[in-house]
Amino acid sequence: MKKVLIVGIILGMTTVFVGCGNSSYNKFMEEGKLALASKEYEKAVSMFKLAYDEKK
Numbered sequence: 001m002k003k004v005l006i007v008g009i010i011l012g013m014t015t016v017f018v019g020c021g022n023s024s025y026n027k028f029m030e031e032g033k034l035a036l037a038s039k040e041y042e043k044a045v046s047m048f049k050l051a052y053d054e055k056k
Contacts, residue, residue, distance in 0.1 A: 009043065024050075025055055028047050028050040028051035028054060029047070031043075031047040032051060035047055
């Protein structure tokens with residue numbers, strides 16, 4: 001089960017990194033919101049940090 005979760009996270013992160021510019025910001029925010037709703041708080045924080053860095 002743990003391996004499936006790790007693979008899912010890696011695939012999700014890969015999908016997020018495919019976009020660029022403002023669309024990356026939107027994807028990071030969306031991934032963060034989904035992670036937050038799924039109670040994956042560490043992943044949510046990571047996604048929101050990436051979104052913040054994208055907006056700098």
